[in-house]
Amino acid sequence: MLLVYTHKITPRLKYVFKHVCTRVLGLEVSFTSKIEEFITHDSLKMSYTKQHLGNEFFIKSHDLLFEQGLSDVEINVQSWDDTKCFFFNGDKSGLPFDIFAASFYLLSRYEEYLPHVKDEYGRYVATESIAYRYGFLNQPVVDIWAYKFKAALQNRFSEYVFSEKKYxxxxxxxxxxxxxFYQKGIMRTLGGTLKDLSQFKFKRLYIRFMVILGFQHxxxxxxxxxxxxxxxxxxxxxxxxxxxxxxxxxxxxxxxxxxxxxxxxxxxxxxxxxxxxxxxxxxxxxxxxxxxxxxxxxxxxxxxxxxxxxxxxxxxxxxxxxxxxxxxxxxxxxxxxxxxxxxxxxxxxxxxxxxxxxxxxxxxxxxxxxxxxxxxxxxxxxxxxxxxxxxxxxxxxxxxxxxxxxxxxxxxxxxxxxxxxxxxxxxxxxxxx
Incomplete structure (x- = not known):
């Protein structure tokens, strides 16, 4: 089990850590804001806050998981090896990006709560998303980031054996x-017939009646x-x-x-x-x-x-x-x-x-x-x-x-x-x- 120390345990934080750790990586996770409990834990552990406590595995946190409601979140997408990420957190962190805040932004569909242009059916369109605009729509980035996190943990806790999922x-x-054509009723069949005739779709009209009469599938x-x-x-x-x-x-x-x-x-x-x-x-x-x-x-x-x-x-x-x-x-x-x-x-x-x-x-x-x-x-x-x-x-x-x-x-x-x-x-x- 992974123990996460943080200065404030919020619903957002618990939600995204459980997705990344448990659903993606198969790793159980729990949380504490007590330093004593964190120090005595003898298995996987990390701190997620603004400053590290000592030499523990540490990821510097973005404010997003400690906020409530919507705010004007600044997104600065940058390259990271063979993928992209945002919420850069510097060199002193165990990962160069806060993958948990970034994952929460995408999973909660934060951007779909914000004002955006919809298509003729009232749908959110791909071109409005940061994934499309910054060229990572074709990657499961949340899962990719999770596996980068797993690699960093394995490097720090080499004796721990992780479970494996399958595709x-x-x-x-x-x-x-x-x-x-079948089971459409008299009125819809009549309307479809007239439409076929008006558009000179005689082949379609032929198939329509072959189906209705039971001569064709x-x-x-x-x-x-x-x-x-x-x-x-x-x-x-x-x-x-x-x-x-x-x-x-x-x-x-x-x-x-x-x-x-x-x-x-x-x-x-x-x-x-x-x-x-x-x-x-x-x-x-x-x-x-x-x-x-x-x-x-x-x-x-x-x-x-x-x-x-x-x-x-x-x-x-x-x-x-x-x-x-x-x-x-x-x-x-x-x-x-x-x-x-x-x-x-x-x-x-x-x-x-x-x-x-x-x-x-x-x-x-x-x-x-x-x-x-x-x-x-x-x-x-x-x-x-x-x-x-x-x-x-x-x-x-x-x-x-x-x-x-x-x-x-x-x-x-x-x-x-x-x-x-x-x-x-x-x-x-x-x-x-």
């Missing part, structure tokens, strides 16, 4: 609409293929089904359709199933509660995980709603059109509410790539290279890789050509050195 995968299958119905993949994989897939009402943004299947309910139940027999929260339920807890109850009645179990429609977070209210409804995990933390690490980490972390200065029980599981982001690279070879580089970085810190694919990604549509191969590559990555 793991959590594949996400997002289902905004289970079917393209619905292009979005790839569930048999995905379930077969699940059967041969040691990692449980996590499906997110949209069951919210039809709206401008959400165009899923009506939850009253027995075939759709049957599909969700079938998938739940093999995979984990969560709720894809509809666009308007992100802001309205009463709508979210209704969707939660509906999903629980289908899967006959309490709802454990959620993902927001369009990866839209109304920060921090969206997370507060999940906490209030006792949803344990959320998989929205990521960028739709950019590959990388929105919170700087590939290790799940707990939501820290900066307004209330409290750690919540909600586990944030950030995703690192969505299929749409891979469309930005042209050839299949380039896509493979991008994925391989991402996997290599996550493996280096024994992190958890969370890719997001959609049910229609596995269709025969031209734009998704080769994506089955990419998905297989991800599943097989755990077997490679």
């Amino acid at each position: 793991r995968i959590k594949p996400i299958i997002d289902v905004p609409s289970a079917y393209s 619905d292009p979005f119905d790839t569930f048999k293929y995905i379930i077969n993949k699940q059967k041969s994989s040691s990692y449980k897939f996590l499906f997110f089904f949209l069951i919210g009402d039809y709206s401008t943004y959400d165009k899923g299947i009506n939850i009253n359709k027995k075939q759709f309910v049957s599909l969700i139940k079938q998938v739940a027999d093999y995979c984990h199933v969560g709720l894809k929260i509809s666009f308007f339920a992100t802001d309205k807890i009463d709508v979210l509660k209704k969707e939660k109850v509906q999903m629980e009645s289908i899967i006959n179990n309490s709802l454990k995980a959620s993902r927001q429609s369009y990866s839209r977070l109304n920060f921090p209210e969206s997370y507060r709603h999940l906490v209030e409804l006792e949803i344990k995990e959320d998989y929205t933390m990521g960028y739709v059109n950019y590959i990388g690490f929105r919170a700087g980490s590939c290790t799940p972390f707990l939501f820290y509410d900066l307004d209330y200065e409290v750690q919540t029980p909600l586990k944030i599981c950030p995703y690192h790539v969505m299929d749409y982001a891979l469309l930005k690279t042209r050839s299949l070879l380039d896509k493979k290279q991008v994925l391989n580089e991402l996997i290599k970085k996550i493996k280096k810190v024994n992190g958890e890789f969370v890719p997001v694919f959609h049910n229609y990604t596995f269709s025969d549509a031209e734009r998704w050509k080769g994506f089955k191969e990419l998905f297989n590559m991800i599943l097989e990555s755990s077997n490679e050195n």
Whole structure:
């Protein structure tokens, strides 16, 4: 166990030390502000304060972990070996940067509480983040810093044996609409038919009626293929089904359709199933509660995980709603059109509410790539290279890789050509050195 001496034990300090030490490094940590207790401790120990006590392992602290609320934090990003960091603390410290304050800034999403420009869907965009602006969005910097901290501790306490984590995968299958043409109802089918005719999409019109008449398989119905993949994989897939009402943004299947309910139940027999929260339920807890109850009645179990429609977070209210409804995990933390690490980490972390200065029980599981982001690279070879580089970085810190694919990604549509191969590559990555 690591004992940390500090002049003031705060919720922020306990939160970030437990993430870096326990969740990333597998190292238990405790805290003291009593010098006598610190001196008598005979295992790993360090001081985290403004001045070192003697010749102990010491990291000079930034003020961030001892503050409350939001302030105008000065960020000066600098290079550090093969990565970048901020909150430089000088040569007398065991590490040249206060990695704990820097990690807290990224994990708490401090910058998302500050004024920023949103996109057309009300989302925080990657280009607003310091990670994008200073060129470290493509690195799990919090985990990298943690391993630098581990190396420094090992150098000081050579007899201590650290536990080791393993690289793991959590594949996400997002289902905004289970079917393209099937189970859409008379009015939506009529509207789609008129739209196809007006846009001269005769091939699409032909497929539409072949599916409706039962002569052809619905292009979005790839569930048999995905379930077969699940059967041969040691990692449980996590499906997110949209069951919210039809709206401008959400165009899923009506939850009253027995075939759709049957599909969700079938998938739940093999995979984990969560709720894809509809666009308007992100802001309205009463709508979210209704969707939660509906999903629980289908899967006959309490709802454990959620993902927001369009990866839209109304920060921090969206997370507060999940906490209030006792949803344990959320998989929205990521960028739709950019590959990388929105919170700087590939290790799940707990939501820290900066307004209330409290750690919540909600586990944030950030995703690192969505299929749409891979469309930005042209050839299949380039896509493979991008994925391989991402996997290599996550493996280096024994992190958890969370890719997001959609049910229609596995269709025969031209734009998704080769994506089955990419998905297989991800599943097989755990077997490679």
